[in-house]
Amino acid sequence: MIIAERKPLDEIKSFVKGLRRVLVVGCRGCVTVCNAGGTKEVELLASLLRLDASKDDLPLTVDEFTLERQCDPEYVDELSDLMDKRYDAVLSMACSIGPQFLSRRYPEERVFPALNTCFLGGALAHGIWAEHCQACGNCVIHLFGGLCPISRCSKSLLNGPCGGSAGGKCEVSKEIDCVWHLIVEKITREGRMEEFSRMDLVKDWRSSRDGGPRKIVRQELLK
Template identity: 50%
Template sequence: MIVAERKLFDDLYAKASKHKKVLLLGCGTCVTVCMAGGEKEVDILDSQLKLASRERGDDFEVTTHTIVRQCDDEFFDEETSRKIAAADAVITLACGVGVQFCSEKYPEKRVYAGVNTVFYGATVEQGLWEERCAGCGECIVDQFAGICPVARCAKSLMNGPCGGSSNGKCEVDKETDCAWALIVKRMKELGTLEELSEITLPKDWSTSRDGGPRRIVHESLRLDEGTKKEG
């Protein structure tokens, strides 16, 4: 999932207080799971803005709404559109995708990002999320016993570990596991360590970010021009 964390309250307050009516728009998917921008977090920010505006003597109205996903057209239903139309500005607590999608759908509305989108990751334990994927466009995880050196090695080394690996930890941060130490350990357990004796060639990064924003097209799923939904 996409993992995010809420922006600093003062930043959000500064944005909200510029308007008379502000809608806090939550997203019920990834940011709900990572406790950054779901219904609960929307309610917390709502309460905080109300308390702070009372303390600081500002006068603006805050309303809340959370939809299942902000990266899919179908969830921006009539109720959502009505609430967005009634507000002067929207602070969306969705990831960067949701913020952009909401802006595209409501071009006349000022849309602010309420969270910082940080990485694609997993819930390692309750309250702890870690990066697991870099979205490089060509998955090579199976070559490395299910541990991604692109996302989890600080240098994204294809042939590691480097000299900075010490007792299974990375020199960048003593709390961070060395991805290559994990790869070697796991491949030993699987009895496939021999495979590492072959040099992995430099990765083809053309599938990654170097060509600008990427697209995936499923022609079989696309609608004919005549059946596309308006707006």
């Protein structure tokens, strides 16, 4: 899923400074699962903004609404009645796709991102998320023991580990597992080192962002 986290409160406060009517919009997709932008987080942010305004005796109204998803037009449409009320600002608590879809659908509104979209990953435990994919568009993890060197090696090496790998950790930080250490262990366990060490792969980055913004069109699904 997409892992995101709330922007620093000060930054969000700066978005709504001097405004009177604000709508906070959550998303029940990835950001609910990673506890960054679901109903609960919407309630929390809205409450904090109200308390902040009340402290300075400012007349701020903060409404709350959480959509099923912000990345599908049919769900974004559900805001249309609310939007008729016109807000001074809409704070989207989805990944950055959400605020983009909201401002496309409601071009009159000023939409702000309340989250920082961080990476594609999974939960190692409740409260810990780690990056596992870089959406390079051409998955090769089967060649690396099911581990992704593109997203999980600090240098995206296809022939690691580099000389900075020590004790299973990355030279960049002891908090980062050296994925190449894990790959080597896995390949060794599988007894595939001979074949593995002969691999000669040069990455074609065209399928990644380097080929320009990507789009998928599937004719069989089009109306």
